[in-house]
Structures are given as C-alpha cells and as structure tokens.
Amino acid sequence: MLQEYMDRKYRTDNKPSVEANLIKNNVAIVGIGQTQYTKNSGRDELDLACEAIQNAVDDAGLKMSDIDGFDTFILDRLSLPMLINSLGTPNVRFSCEVSGGGGAGCAVAVHAAAAVATGQADYVCCYRSLNEASGHRYGRGDDFIEYMPVALTPNYGYIWPLGFVTPLGWAGVWGRRWMHEFNITREQLGWWPVVLREYAQNNPEATYFGRPMTHEDYMESPMIVDPLKLHDCCVNTDGAAAYIITTVERAKDLKQTPAIIAASAQCCPIEQEIQTIYQRPSISGLVETWYVGQELYRVAECGPDDIDVAQLYDPYSIGGIIQLEELGFCERGEGGKFVEGGDNIRIDGKIPCNTAGGLLSEAYLHGWNLVIEGVRQIRGTSYNQVKDVELSMVTGGPGVASSGIILRR
Amino acid sequence: MTVEYNPDQKIPHPAMWGVLYKSSTPFWEGVKNKKIMLQKCKSCGNLLNPPRPMCPKCQSQENEWITAKGTGKIYSWVTFNEAPHPAFKAPYAAVLVELDEGPRIVSNMVDVKPEDLEIGMAVEVTFEDVAEDLTLPKFRKAG
Ligand SMILES: [Zn+2]
Numbered sequence: 001m002l003q004e005y006m007d008r009k010y011r012t013d014n015k016p017s018v019e020a021n022l023i024k025n026n027v028a029i030v031g032i033g034q035t036q037y038t039k040n041s042g043r044d045e046l047d048l049a050c051e052a053i054q055n056a057v058d059d060a061g062l063k064m065s066d067i068d069g070f071d072t073f074i075l076d077r078l079s080l081p082m083l084i085n086s087l088g089t090p091n092v093r094f095s096c097e098v099s100g101g102g103g104a105g106c107a108v109a110v111h112a113a114a115a116v117a118t119g120q121a122d123y124v125c126c127y128r129s130l131n132e133a134s135g136h137r138y139g140r141g142d143d144f145i146e147y148m149p150v151a152l153t154p155n156y157g158y159i160w161p162l163g164f165v166t167p168l169g170w171a172g173v174w175g176r177r178w179m180h181e182f183n184i185t186r187e188q189l190g191w192w193p194v195v196l197r198e199y200a201q202n203n204p205e206a207t208y209f210g211r212p213m214t215h216e217d218y219m220e221s222p223m224i225v226d227p228l229k230l231h232d233c234c235v236n237t238d239g240a241a242a243y244i245i246t247t248v249e250r251a252k253d254l255k256q257t258p259a260i261i262a263a264s265a266q267c268c269p270i271e272q273e274i275q276t277i278y279q280r281p282s283i284s285g286l287v288e289t290w291y292v293g294q295e296l297y298r299v300a301e302c303g304p305d306d307i308d309v310a311q312l313y314d315p316y317s318i319g320g321i322i323q324l325e326e327l328g329f330c331e332r333g334e335g336g337k338f339v340e341g342g343d344n345i346r347i348d349g350k351i352p353c354n355t356a357g358g359l360l361s362e363a364y365l366h367g368w369n370l371v372i373e374g375v376r377q378i379r380g381t382s383y384n385q386v387k388d389v390e391l392s393m394v395t396g397g398p399g400v401a402s403s404g405i406i407l408r409r
Numbered sequence: 410m411t412v413e414y415n416p417d418q419k420i421p422h423p424a425m426w427g428v429l430y431k432s433s434t435p436f437w438e439g440v441k442n443k444k445i446m447l448q449k450c451k452s453c454g455n456l457l458n459p460p461r462p463m464c465p466k467c468q469s470q471e472n473e474w475i476t477a478k479g480t481g482k483i484y485s486w487v488t489f490n491e492a493p494h495p496a497f498k499a500p501y502a503a504v505l506v507e508l509d510e511g512p513r514i515v516s517n518m519v520d521v522k523p524e525d526l527e528i529g530m531a532v533e534v535t536f537e538d539v540a541e542d543l544t545l546p547k548f549r550k551a552g
Contacts (some may be wrong), residue, residue, distance in 0.1 A: 030445065146522070153430055153459075154430050154432055154433030154436075154460055155459045157423035157433060157437075158433070158436075158459055158515065158516045159503075160421065160423070161420050161421070161423055161539070161543065161545055162412070162496040162503055162515055162516055162545065163412045163489060163493070163494075163496075163501055163503055163517065163518055164503040164515045165493050165494050165497075166493040168487075168493075169487045169489060169493070169503055170485035173485045173486065173487055173503075173505050173515075174485070176485045176486065176487065176528075177484065177485040177528075180485070180528050222490070223486050223488075223490050224491055225488065225489050225490065225491075225493075226487060226488035226490065226523070226534060227487070228487075232443065270465060276515075278484075278505055279458060279512065279513060280511045283484075283485070371541075398453045
C-alpha cells in the first residue's frame with residue numbers, strides 16, 4: 001500500500017474483481033437513529049444506546065426482535081451482553097468489534113455489510129454510545145491502561161514520558177509537516193471549521209446550533225496544541241447513534257428509501273499506530289485515506305467528480321482538509337487553497353462537506369453521525385440538503401486503519 | 410525549554426509498556442547507559458523503529474542493536490499550551506527528530522523555547538534523569 005501511495009499509482013491487477021464484490025449494490029442502510037446530543041446526559045451509555053437503537057429500528061420499520069447482529073468498533077465501554085439483555089434481541093448470531101478507533105468509523109458498516117451479504121445475519125445494528133463530555137474522554141493522557149489496550153506497546157512507551165500523550169499532539173505533528181511542505185496557512189485552515197459551523201446553524205440537533213462563528217472568531221480562539229486552535233478540534237458529546245444494515249432485497253419491504261452501498265473499503269497500512277505515522281517516508285499525506293478513496297472509486301466505478309456530497313471524519317480541521325486532497329477533490333498540497341473562503345465545501349460548492357456540522361460542530365459520535373448524515377443526503381432529509389444527490393461519500397478517521405463507503409439511491 | 414515534570418505525579422516507566430512486547434527492552438537499557446540504540450535487521454540491514462520481532466521488509470526475525478550517533482534534525486513538532494496530563498507542566502513542545510540514520514523519534518528540546526523551534530534545526534541527543542529510576546533521551550541544538 002505504502003509503495004503504491006508513494007508512487008501515486010493504485011494497482012488494480014492485485015485487487016479482487018469488482019464483479020465478485022458481494023456488497024456492491026446488494027446491501028443498504030435502512031434505518032437511522034440517535035439520541036439528543038448533549039454535554040451532560042445524566043444517563044449511562046447503555047441507556048443511551050438502547051434509545052438510539054430503538055429509534056433506528058422504528059425508523060426502518062422493523063421490530064427489535066428482527067435485529068440479529070451487532071457491530072461497533074473497539075474501545076467501547078458498554079457490554080454487548082448487557083445490551084442484548086436490555087434490548088431482548090433473541091436471535092443474535094453475529095457480533096463484531098472492528099479495530100482502528102475512529103478510522104473504523106465506516107469499517108463498522110463494511111463489516112456489517114459483509115455479514116448480511118454472506119448470510120451471517122439479516123439485520124445488523126451498528127451502534128455507538130458515548131458520555132465523552134460528562135464522563136470519560138478517549139485519548140486523554142491517563143487512559144493508557146484503563147481504556148487503551150493498544151497503548152501497551154513499545155511505541156507508546158517511547159512517547160508518553162515525553163509528554164506526547166494526546167491525539168491532538170499525534171496529529172498535530174503530521175499536520176504541521178503538511179502545512180510546512182505546502183505553505184498551508186492558519187487562515188486557510190480556519191475555513192473548514194467556519195463552514196461546518198454554518199451548517200450547524202441549520203441543524204437543531206447540532207451541539208453548536210444557535211452559536212455561529214465567524215472566521216475572525218476562529219482566528220481569535222486559543223491555541224490548544226500548536227498548530228491546532230480550539231476551533232480546529234472536535235466537540236465533546238454525550239449521546240448515542242445507531243444504524244441498521246440489511247440487503248437491498250429485504251429493504252424493499254421496509255419504510256425508508258434505502259441508502260444503497262455502492263462501494264465500501266477498509267485500509268490497514270503499515271506504520272499507523274494511534275496516528276503516530278512517523279516512520280513513513282512521508283507524513284504530509286495520508287496513505288489510508290488515499291487508498292480508501294481509490295478503492296471506493298474502483299468498486300463504485302466513479303471518480304471524485306461524481307461524488308455529490310461527502311462526510312469526512314474530521315476530529316480536527318487538518319484531518320478533514322488533507323482528506324480532500326487524498327480523495328482527489330483537489331490536488332495534493334492544494335487543500336488550503338481549496339477551502340479558502342469556504343465556497344468549495346459549501347452546499348453549492350464543488351464538494352459540500354460535513355453538511356450536518358461534522359465532528360467539529362454537530363457531534364463527536366465517532367463518525368456515526370457522519371454515516372447518518374450521509375444516509376439523510378440520499379433520502380433527501382438533511383437539514384442542509386444538497387440537490388439531487390446520487391452519490392454520498394462517508395470516510396473514517398485519518399492516520400489510523402481507515403475506511404469509507406459510497407452510498408447511492 | 411524542556412518539559413517540567415510535576416514531582417507529585419509518577420511518570421509510568423516505559424518498561425511498563427514492555428510487558429506484552431519485549432522488543433523495546435534493549436532501547437531502555439541503552440538509554441540507561443546514555444546511548445540511543447536502534448534495532449537493525451541482520452538480514453537486510455533495515456532499521457526497525459519502534460522495535461519489532463520481525464523485519465517488515467524481509468520477514469527475518471534475526472536482528473541486532475546498533476548505537477545511533479545521536480544527531481539529527483527536527484522534522485516537525487507540536488506545542489502543548491495546556492497540559493494534557495497533570496504529570497507535565499505546560500507550555501512545552503514535543504519534537505519529532507529525524508536521526509541521521511533515518512528513523513524518527515519523539516522527544517523534547519532542553520535548550521530551545523517552543524517559539525524558537527524550526528523544521529530542519531540540527532540537534533544532538535542529551536540524557537535527562539527525570540526520576541530516580543527514569544532517564545530519557547532529550548535533544549539540544551547542535552554545535
Ligand atoms: Zn530485513
């Protein structure tokens with residue numbers, strides 16, 4: 001992968017044939033559900049998960065007992081047995097926890113889709129529930145033992161005692177290198193959070209609904225981990241979200257317009273532990289996002305110009321903007337210029353991005369809210385609806401094993 | 410300047426992270442002796458950093474440890490303006506140093522303020538005893 005990336009030459013001769021892909025056009029997201037996104041839910045994460053899952057089941061027009069598979073990604077704190085005991089799903093025969101943290105934001109859908117495409121299960125529920133605002137936030141300096149088994153590696157030992165302990169720092173290092181190599185300015189970075197905040201003003205469920213932000217506000221916000229300012233960073237959210245995956249065939253009997261998966265991809269490249277991608281020949285780009293994009297375009301048989309709207313996993317502005325480059329929405333190193341002024345990522349722009357407000361202004365639900373917004377764009381029910389959406393892209397987080405899907409009508 | 414540590418907070422010894430993976434033990438033995446050690450594949454000469462039991466280039470499991478010169482250049486850095494953990498007193502910078510041998514390691518500068526850092530700055534290793542049982546490799550401006 002790394003060699004293909006360095007050469008910017010995606011090989012198709014060593015990939016499975018598109019015709020053999022069982023997911024393409026055969027699997028769909030048929031139900032979406034969420035709780036309120038708050039700063040202090042006052043409830044536990046299991047409680048929140050039950051509500052979001054019930055909402056997704058109702059939205060699909062299913063019964064809870066129809067759900068026979070569950071899928072999430074690692075670092076989840078609620079116990080699956082407790083969840084099943086609470087929901088009362090009697091026929092669960094598939095469960096999965098995908099690796100990669102936020103990178104698995106879409107890989108969860110990929111694995112669930114594989115399960116329904118191969119008959120492992122009929123209706124898989126993908127769920128996430130977090131009290132990150134009022135409870136424990138992932139990626140804090142003190143979670144090296146309790147919450148992050150991945151941290152028990154030599155790499156973490158090499159960085160923790162040096163004070164290098166949070167995702168903002170890990171990503172800030174490759175972010176600065178990217179800014180340095182391509183002369184990306186602070187002013188340019190600011191347009192990503194500003195446009196996302198604009199979207200959030202139309203989304204009453206967004207954390208930052210009713211709290212607009214100008215580019216000037218952005219520039220004046222404090223620097224948290226230089227090169228990242230406060231408003232470059234995602235919000236903290238209490239809440240839960242869920243969606244349901246089944247076959248297109250079964251979707252015909254259900255309530256909603258299915259969001260059909262035209263392509264799905266996961267990428268686990270070398271040298272990517274917890275975003276410390278520093279041994280790669282180049283750290284000013286993201287092999288995993290490039291690879292996911294290439295594979296999505298190959299399987300869906302389309303290109304970046306065909307994508308009508310995108311939800312890019314953006315725990316910080318730089319993560320969103322570099323993905324624009326790697327997914328081919330602009331040239332490599334041109335991400336700063338591309339977002340300048342904001343028009344290219346606004347609703348009538350070249351590629352409207354994170355139209356519900358994204359992780360910076362809607363909610364930090366580990367990407368579940370991005371998948372849900374990707375589905376809304378297909379259904380035509382977004383608060384910031386792009387006209388005549390044919391193809392809606394969603395990606396997982398950068399700098400780790402990442403993933404993506406393209407949804408179609 | 411260098412990171413100031415809060416004496417009330419215990420810095421977990423990096424050996425803690427070697428419980429599941431034994432490959433980093435020689436690195437920390439080296440640091441104790443004021444050396445930066447790098448793991449090297451005996452078969453193809455690839456430098457493996459962080460260390461690992463198999464060479465990802467040639468799949469050999471035979472390796473040896475070499476002593477790095479301890480010189481390199483700043484490849485990138487971040488400045489923590491808020492302490493991400495009570496063990497550290499902000500502000501401080503974490504730098505990514507590209508060693509002359511090739512591998513990149515994370516550290517702190519002992520003599521350069523965050524605002525004076527530059528990509529490409531030549532640096533050399535020094536060693537700091539941050540606790541009774543813990544020495545860490547740090548860097549200072551070369552020359
Ligand atoms: Zn080798």
